[in-house]
Amino acid sequence: MRRATVIGAGSWGTALASFLAARGLEVHFWGRDAALMQAIQQSRRNERYLPDLALPAGVRCTHELGSLPASDLVLMVVPSSAMAHTAQLLASTAVAQSQVVVSCTKGIEQSSGKRMSELLGDHFSGPQLAVLSGPNHAEEVARQQPTAAVIAAEQQETALALQEVFTAPWFRSYTSDDVVGVEWAGAMKNPYAIAAGIARGLDLGDNAIAALVTRALAEMTRLGSRAGGKAETFSGLSGVGDLVATCYSLHSRNNRLGIALGQGQSLADYQAKSPMVAEGVPNTRSLYGVAKKLEVRTPVLDAIYGVLHEGKSPTEGLIGLLSREPRAEAE
Amino acid sequence: MRRATVIGAGSWGTALASFLAARGLEVHFWGRDAALMQAIQQSRRNERYLPDLALPAGVRCTHELGSLPASDLVLMVVPSSAMAHTAQLLASTAVAQSQVVVSCTKGIEQSSGKRMSELLGDHFSGPQLAVLSGPNHAEEVARQQPTAAVIAAEQQETALALQEVFTAPWFRSYTSDDVVGVEWAGAMKNPYAIAAGIARGLDLGDNAIAALVTRALAEMTRLGSRAGGKAETFSGLSGVGDLVATCYSLHSRNNRLGIALGQGQSLADYQAKSPMVAEGVPNTRSLYGVAKKLEVRTPVLDAIYGVLHEGKSPTEGLIGLLSREPRAEAE
Secondary structure (H helix, E strand, O other), X not given: OOEEEEEOOOHHHHHHHHHHHHOOOXXXXXXXXXXXXXXXXXXXXXXXXXXXXXXXXXXXXXXXXXXXXXXXXXXXXXXXXXXXXXXXXXXXXXXXXXXXXXXXXXXXXXXXXXXXXXXXXXXXXXXXXXXXXXXXXXXXXXXXXXXXXXXXXXXXHHHHHHHHHOOEOOEEEEEEOOHHHHHHHHHXXXXXXXXXXXXXXXXXXXXXXXXXXXXXXXXXXXXXXXXXXXXXXHHOHHHHHHHHHHHHOOOOHHHHHHHHHHOOOOHHHHHHHOOOOOOHHHHHHHHHHHHHHHOOOOHHHHHHHHHHXXXXXXXXXXXXXXXXOOOEOOO | XXXXXXXXXXXXXXXXXXXXXXXXXXXXXXXXXXXXXXXXXXXXXEOOOEOOOOOOOOEEEEOOHHHOOOOOEEEEOOOHHHHHHHHHXXXXXXXXXXXXXXXXXXXXXXXXXXXHHHHHHHHOOOOEEEEEEOOOOHHXXXXXXXXXXXXXXXXXXXXXXXXXXXXXXXXEEEEEOOHHHHHHHHHHHHHHHHHHHHHHXXXXXXXXXXXXXXXXXXXXXXXXXXXXXXXXXXXXXXXXXXHHHHHHOOOOHHHHXXXXXXOOOOHHHHHHHOOOXXXXXXXXXXXXXXXXXXXXXXXXXXXXXXXXXXOOOHHHHHHHHHOOOOOEOOO
């Protein structure tokens, strides 16, 4: 692969654009904010979302979708709420003639309950589709700290071609054929990271957070398997790996949001102050709807839904969880 | 259950003795150090291992095994290296006539490769045997922070009776019939916590630690299943729950040891300064031997064995792990 297009200029899109340029690809980098893209083109830094990274010269910035060429590789790195609309806009551009389109966004569309690559499939008929996921904080990838990712695609040759691109001495990628499981795992970890953050904000301790993470993993596996993923995927990098990275890292916006809620801030106040999207807020609503529809038992998700969207206090939400009847672990 | 005996006066034994007394049981508390036990009896504090906890009046301290009565419940909370010898000494005392003996120690005996409850079975023929495990930092249990544990026993009625004892508004216990899996899970998390600590000491970042934890869980499941545990146990509190609690908490002696090694201290220097036993050091040797005998692939365990017992540098050990050939995740 020689030419790549990166759609979305948040921290992860910026880190990925830089990674691909450093691997020798010609990179076209799109963001919707004209002023931001012009500033990045000139200063070689995304001061708003990833200020410490100097972008290689090979990254060409634009805010015009119509100016983008067809590529060997398109990375979709927009927020989950913008994925369908962005794909629709791209469908009538040269980008739709690209070889491979990869979703790098974690989430489930709220109105439809669709996975991100399903939305891409609705608008792109030519390109092969794939998913990049795993415990990949953009800030650490930008600093070239050791990182492992999963690349899922239905076509094995697509996964292998992407694996070749996403390999560096400090960056390892593993292939998977379980697109559905990898996407569900990625979408589900965000609400649980908010829950872990709330527990931290309430100062419940490491034992409580570990118990919460364990139950979150069981819930992810239960719901994601019912939705069509393979159970084993949830024990891998895109499942438990991303879950623990998100629940235990202060890089995570969702975890930081949870901490603020646990410490007594309101969701509205926190959101008014933070320019970054905490994907877990819309994710929780989408997943809650899907869980009810599929009739899967999800007490942790229900608790965090109650706190985010039904006005329950963080203490009420988590105490409800901790005061259930004792039972056998395997039940 | 009315009368309990707690054998071992480290931080976990002290927290458990206090818990049982607060639940209304008569508690006999044994430690091998006469001066320490006398000091605890008088000051109601274990200044050496858990100084912040005031022991309830119901806890009776002694250093004489022969003075202990038969109990409804005996908790064995000595280091894994002392379990066989302590059980042997108890076998000729009244304690051997107790109803239930519970191992609260995580580890595999180095010379024999036996689990702790196997060692107890070698010396106690009368009592029912059980295991208490999970993400249970003593310091947090002492402060009554929310905690969940697993109680494993072959006899369901034993597990249920213990569950009733180990229940409080802030302490939840789950039963399991997989004694083997629960013990292997508990024994294996310590070496991995050292590995996570090394990664932290080397400042490799959250992505690297999450990848390491993911691979550690796969390894635990592989080795523990081969040794006779149920795979699902490793996805529970005694498996992934305790693994993440230990890998991400500064309460963990093993994690702290790893951090010191990653920052350049030698094992000998660290051990000379720390009065607490980091179980992971002997555990790594025992598990390495078992893995070789059972012919199970354990690259993470091998790496940590190399650092602890073969003089490899932390960087060598972890870089060996990160530079393996890319592959499919499920391989």
